[in-house]
Amino acid sequence: MKKDYIFTPGPTPVPLEVGLAQVKMVHHRSPDFGEMLGRVLEGLKYVFQTENEVLMFASSGTGAMEGAVANCFSPGDTVVVFSGGKFGERFAEISRAYRLNVIEIKYEWGETADPALLEKTVEENPDIKGVMLTHSETSTGVVNDVEVFGRIVSETGAVFIVDAISSLGAVEFRTDDWKIDVAVSGSQKALMTPPGIAFAAVSEKAWNMIADSKSPNYYFDFNATRKSQSKNPPQTPYTPAITVIQALEKAIEMIKDEGLDRILERHRRLALASQAAVEALGLNFVAHDRSNAFVTTSIWSPDGINSGDIVKLMRNKFGVFIAGGQGKLKGEIFRLGHVGFFDEFDIVVQVSALEMALSELGYDFKAGSGVSAALRVLSG
Numbered sequence: 001m002k003k004d005y006i007f008t009p010g011p012t013p014v015p016l017e018v019g020l021a022q023v024k025m026v027h028h029r030s031p032d033f034g035e036m037l038g039r040v041l042e043g044l045k046y047v048f049q050t051e052n053e054v055l056m057f058a059s060s061g062t063g064a065m066e067g068a069v070a071n072c073f074s075p076g077d078t079v080v081v082f083s084g085g086k087f088g089e090r091f092a093e094i095s096r097a098y099r100l101n102v103i104e105i106k107y108e109w110g111e112t113a114d115p116a117l118l119e120k121t122v123e124e125n126p127d128i129k130g131v132m133l134t135h136s137e138t139s140t141g142v143v144n145d146v147e148v149f150g151r152i153v154s155e156t157g158a159v160f161i162v163d164a165i166s167s168l169g170a171v172e173f174r175t176d177d178w179k180i181d182v183a184v185s186g187s188q189k190a191l192m193t194p195p196g197i198a199f200a201a202v203s204e205k206a207w208n209m210i211a212d213s214k215s216p217n218y219y220f221d222f223n224a225t226r227k228s229q230s231k232n233p234p235q236t237p238y239t240p241a242i243t244v245i246q247a248l249e250k251a252i253e254m255i256k257d258e259g260l261d262r263i264l265e266r267h268r269r270l271a272l273a274s275q276a277a278v279e280a281l282g283l284n285f286v287a288h289d290r291s292n293a294f295v296t297t298s299i300w301s302p303d304g305i306n307s308g309d310i311v312k313l314m315r316n317k318f319g320v321f322i323a324g325g326q327g328k329l330k331g332e333i334f335r336l337g338h339v340g341f342f343d344e345f346d347i348v349v350q351v352s353a354l355e356m357a358l359s360e361l362g363y364d365f366k367a368g369s370g371v372s373a374a375l376r377v378l379s380g
């Protein structure tokens with residue numbers, strides 16, 4: 001017998017109740033669907049901590065990233081993109097695809113984005129139309145300080161677009177208080193739902209910019225989605241990912257029952273236990289500042305061991321799915337997940353499998369030291 005454990009930063013494990021909610025599909029032009037969509041859109045406002053309208057798309061998170069760029073700007077507009085990992089790079093790539101003038105502020109993978117660089121760039125380029133920041137850079141484990149960036153951008157005419165794909169519901173995320181104009185996210189991370197739907201919470205400032213945009217768009221036309229969603233009950237312009245929305249309704253119910261504050265505390269505890277295990281095993285973190293790096297624990301592979309071998313061994317021999325490195329960190333790092341439907345014992349299983357794989361690959365450490373360190377945090 002082999003049991004599978006999904007412990008990646010995303011997609012994350014789906015609770016049984018959430019999966020079961022997908023079994024009986026309703027029709028999307030039925031009143032039942034419209035009412036459910038209305039409840040889900042309201043529930044998303046709680047998760048995003050916003051009074052802004054939350055738009056929904058049948059796509060993975062990248063669709064909402066592209067939508068944000070395509071709707072807010074016009075070719076030739078100048079935007080600032082902070083890029084310190086695979087997903088910051090993606091915002092720059094999308095912006096170039098839409099013929100924007102991209103000021104890409106590259107920071108070291110593992111470092112945190114520096115708000116002083118934004119202040120300087122905004123001063124030197126008063127015509128900036130947008131600033132893009134990745135909240136939780138899943139490729140490195142770094143979590144950026146969105147609030148301080150939001151304060152700076154709000155004093156300019158630019159819109160602030162934040163990739164909250166792995167951070168929403170994982171660590172504190174306050175769309176309105178942090179002055180975020182377009183917050184994008186997806187279903188398959190801390191929201192404990194299968195992949196297939198993406199969201200964009202859009203502010204009035206962004207809607208004003210959208211009215212002037214001359215970039216081409218069709219499927220991700222924010223106005224078309226807004227128009228359908230404003231019907232009573234709400235609708236979608238095209239066929240929605242019906243059963244994923246059904247699943248999300250259940251997941252939001254669970255999130256509300258547990259409460260965001262308690263969820264964030266659970267994620268923090270699980271991350272601290274994972275960090276303790278890593279330290280006890282004598283391994284090194286990719287993220288330099290771990291004070292809020294509670295979404296993904298990214299770890300350098302020991303010298304002489306390709307991180308892909310750790311990931312493969314854990315998956316093929318023990319059924320434990322963790323993530324390897326992306327982009328230029330492929331083969332160099334591996335990443336443990338702990339947001340969404342995770343509890344203490346998931347961390348214990350994950351660290352146990354890691355220890356077994358490391359041992360098999362010849363890494364020298366005291367067997368059980370990682371598990372013990374994690375347990376000390378979890379039982380504290």
Ligand SMILES: Cc1ncc(COP(=O)(O)O)c(C=O)c1O
Binds near residue numbers: 134163164186
């Ligand atoms: C921070 C971040 N941005 C963007 C993405 C891309 O999202 P998707 O794969 O849902 O398109 C991911 C996925 O891992 C992510 O973690």
